Amino acid sequence: MKYPVNEVFETIQGEGTFTGVPAIFVRLQGCPVGCSWCDTKQTWELLEQNRVAPELVIQVDGTIGRWAELTAQELVKAFVDKGFNAKHVVITGGEPCLYNLDELTSYLHSEGYQTQIETSGTFEVVCDAKTWVTVSPKVNMKGGYSVLEQALNRADEIKHPVATQKHIDELDNLLADIDLTGKTVCLQPISQKPRATELAMRTCIARNWRLSIQTHKYLDID
Ligand SMILES: C[S@@+](CC[C@H](N)C(=O)[O-])C[C@H]1O[C@@H](n2cnc3c(N)ncnc32)[C@H](O)[C@@H]1O
Ligand SMILES: Nc1nc2[nH]cc(C(=O)O)c2c(=O)[nH]1
Ligand code: SF4
Ligand SMILES: [Mg+2]
Numbered sequence: 001m002k003y004p005v006n007e008v009f010e011t012i013q014g015e016g017t018f019t020g021v022p023a024i025f026v027r028l029q030g031c032p033v034g035c036s037w038c039d040t041k042q043t044w045e046l047l048e049q050n051r052v053a054p055e056l057v058i059q060v061d062g063t064i065g066r067w068a069e070l071t072a073q074e075l076v077k078a079f080v081d082k083g084f085n086a087k088h089v090v091i092t093g094g095e096p097c098l099y100n101l102d103e104l105t106s107y108l109h110s111e112g113y114q115t116q117i118e119t120s121g122t123f124e125v126v127c128d129a130k131t132w133v134t135v136s137p138k139v140n141m142k143g144g145y146s147v148l149e150q151a152l153n154r155a156d157e158i159k160h161p162v163a164t165q166k167h168i169d170e171l172d173n174l175l176a177d178i179d180l181t182g183k184t185v186c187l188q189p190i191s192q193k194p195r196a197t198e199l200a201m202r203t204c205i206a207r208n209w210r211l212s213i214q215t216h217k218y219l220d221i222d
Helices: 072-081 102-110 145-154 165-175 194-207 215-219
Strands: 002-012 022-028 068-071 088-092 114-119 132-135 157-162 184-189
Touching: 002 072, 002 215, 068 072, 072 102, 088 102, 102 114, 132 145, 145 165, 157 165, 157 194, 165 184, 165 194, 184 194
Parallel strands: 022 088, 088 114, 114 132, 132 157, 157 184
Antiparallel strands: 002 022, 002 068
16 A cells, blocks of 8 residues: 655654654654644645655655655665654654554564654554554544544553643543553643643643653654
8 A cells, every 4th residue: 555655854852751762763744634723734635736756755855735646564664764763653644643653653563663653632543453543633624423432442642632621621522432551641732822721731630641742843853
């Protein structure tokens, strides 16, 4: 299967449980969810006119919405050709769960990588059983609640973006029916806003949840 890839780069995982872990990011193109504060809006549209050759998405700036089709095998070959050292591969987007990720994650595992998916929970999560799934729930979206519930139940980590108390209340509603045994819940302030960060910290202390700050943005790295 071919995946539409916006960019591939090696950096440090900046968010969530794996913060600080060297990681190869595979950012897939396409997302219909439309979060107003999304920091990767260039990945929303999958336009034929923006299709490019595979070498133009490997370790180059992905800030425009161009994309290339690559198979799992071609991705691993690109990691090796570029001399990437990281063994943790983060599949993000865009919305990666628009695509069946079983083949990609299974192949990466067979090649000695561990995998993590960053998803909004608006499409069914289809991936290898060993993949670490981070769900950053988006409410009132097209997929509807039954899809979100599948994603939340599959999640290893629920990483909720917050700016106001309304976002915490939404999360409480979402988690009401979910068995949280073995799952990590974290709050991620939206766009480094001081008030969002303050609210997230206060709520994490009160609930014994984890704080996820986008450390790569403070470091000004990819
Ligand atoms: C760009 S999204 C891509 C993956 C997937 N579509 C999703 O929403 O999880 C990756 C992560 O960044 C978060 N995110 C996006 N824009 C953000 C912002 N401005 N501030 C904080 N987190 C943000 C999302 O909630 C998600 O956890
Ligand atoms: N360093 C770094 N860490 C990240 N964690 C999640 C990211 C994402 O865009 O999904 C991201 C990203 O874009 N860069
Ligand atoms: S679901 Fe993810 S990629 Fe899509 S708009 Fe929201 S934050 Fe951006
Ligand atoms: Mg990002």
